Amino acid sequence: MTKVIAINAGSSSLKFQLFEMPEETVITKGIIERIGLENAVFTITVDGEKQKDITDIPNHDVAVQMLLSKLTSTGIIQSLNEIDGVGHRVVHGGEVFNDSVVITEETIAKFEELSDLAPLHNPANITGIRAFQNVLPTTPAVAVFDTAFHQTMPESSFLYSLPYEYYKEYGIRKYGFHGTSHKYVSQRAAEMLGRPLEQLRLISCHLGNGASIAAIEGGRSIDTSMGFTPLAGVTMGTRSGNIDPALIPFIMEKTDKSAEGVLDVLNKQSGMLGVSGFSSDLRDIEIQSAEGNERARLALDVFSNRIHKYIGSYAARMNGVDAIIFTAGIGENSETIRAEVLNGLEFMGIYWDPTLNKTRGEEAFINYPHSPVKVVVIPTDEEVMIARDVTRLS
Numbered sequence: 337m338t339k340v341i342a343i344n345a346g347s348s349s350l351k352f353q354l355f356e357m358p359e360e361t362v363i364t365k366g367i368i369e370r371i372g373l374e375n376a377v378f379t380i381t382v383d384g385e386k387q388k389d390i391t392d393i394p395n396h397d398v399a400v401q402m403l404l405s406k407l408t409s410t411g412i413i414q415s416l417n418e419i420d421g422v423g424h425r426v427v428h429g430g431e432v433f434n435d436s437v438v439i440t441e442e443t444i445a446k447f448e449e450l451s452d453l454a455p456l457h458n459p460a461n462i463t464g465i466r467a468f469q470n471v472l473p474t475t476p477a478v479a480v481f482d483t484a485f486h487q488t489m490p491e492s493s494f495l496y497s498l499p500y501e502y503y504k505e506y507g508i509r510k511y512g513f514h515g516t517s518h519k520y521v522s523q524r525a526a527e528m529l530g531r532p533l534e535q536l537r538l539i540s541c542h543l544g545n546g547a548s549i550a551a552i553e554g555g556r557s558i559d560t561s562m563g564f565t566p567l568a569g570v571t572m573g574t575r576s577g578n579i580d581p582a583l584i585p586f587i588m589e590k591t592d593k594s595a596e597g598v599l600d601v602l603n604k605q606s607g608m609l610g611v612s613g614f615s616s617d618l619r620d621i622e623i624q625s626a627e628g629n630e631r632a633r634l635a636l637d638v639f640s641n642r643i644h645k646y647i648g649s650y651a652a653r654m655n656g657v658d659a660i661i662f663t664a665g666i667g668e669n670s671e672t673i674r675a676e677v678l679n680g681l682e683f684m685g686i687y688w689d690p691t692l693n694k695t696r697g698e699e700a701f702i703n704y705p706h707s708p709v710k711v712v713v714i715p716t717d718e719e720v721m722i723a724r725d726v727t728r729l730s
């Protein structure tokens with residue numbers, strides 16, 4: 337039996353989950369938010385109860401020290417020696433990493449080089465790695481990448497129709513994200529279907545604040561909707577997803593914004609927030625739509641329409657599909673979105689049951705038994721994938 341901690345460090349937050357492996361039991365989990373700001377919030381589950389501390393946490397080093405002393409002071413662990421491995425989420429592994437990797441100085445240097453591709457994410461992930469190294473210098477650490485699962489995409493999927501030398505010189509290509517989630521749910525779907533993953537064609541819909549769709553053939557990602565950055569693909573909470581690129585200079589001219597300013601709009605003020613005009617949160621939009629708000633209705637329609645089209649497109653890409661998977665906050669919980677996405681797909685052999693579709697937040701099939709294509713809701717678990725890779729590699 338070993339204890340492994342899975343870490344997801346953002347620029348001002350640090351999520352953690354401590355596992356007993358190989359049983360995969362969650363011992364505790366929590367999040368530290370507002371690191372570097374006043375009144376940071378440290379939330380941790382102790383004996384099944386959430387504890388919340390509000391205090392100033394100036395940086396990630398202090399956050400990690402607080403986390404580890406909390407684990408010992410609450411008796412969750414007796415000593416830090418009990419932690420056998422640390423797994424870190426690293427957003428961008430570029431073309432260098434097609435699997436998780438044991439962290440060394442050499443790999444950190446590579447993550448730093450890749451910060452060019454993920455300037456908002458990789459530096460924060462590295463800060464988290466360094467903070468743990470400072471406190472647990474001899475404990476093995478493993479990096480798990482959002483991009484790694486999609487490294488199996490063929491060139492015909494990942495290449496943009498741009499001058500080829502841009503790919504070679506600047507690394508301009510589709511990388512894809514949410515890979516750990518797509519990998520987890522595809523493996524779980526195969527188990528639930530009782531069929532070998534190698535024989536399955538799956539379309540996985542990860543629908544959270546960020547959203548991406550993946551075409552997974554024989555357990556390998558062969559296409560995905562996010563691109564060079566997580567801005568591409570379907571409509572999201574605040575991100576536009578795909579737009580005509582010629583709009584960027586047009587919006588710059590009309591609004592007198594810089595390229596960065598327009599990018600900021602596409603990342604933070606678009607998507608369901610932009611269309612609805614009041615929220616990026618699907619729950620708010622569903623409530624308003626039910627009360628007759630037209631723009632809320634439109635946001636739901638735009639969102640589900642894009643996902644619906646990706647399903648058709650990826651089914652064509654794989655010459656058929658065996659199962660559709662819904663996961664993440666919206667995919668796991670929203671009956672409305674699943675219904676809108678699936679409506680009319682009977683022509684592809686997708687027959688779904690409105691009663692079963694009422695399911696929320698748990699594993700369930702929502703297709704009729706006779707449906708040739710199965711539809712399955714699977715809560716994602718990126719943390720357990722991180723813990724598994726720590727156990728496998730360290």
Ligand code: ADP
Pocket residue numbers: 543544545546573616617618619620664665666669670
């Ligand atoms: P993130 O990408 O930040 O991890 P999540 O996977 O937590 O996002 O998904 C957040 C989205 O899920 C929000 O739009 C939220 O409204 C939606 N969501 C969460 N719970 C429900 C629910 N019970 N019903 C409908 N939508 C939900």
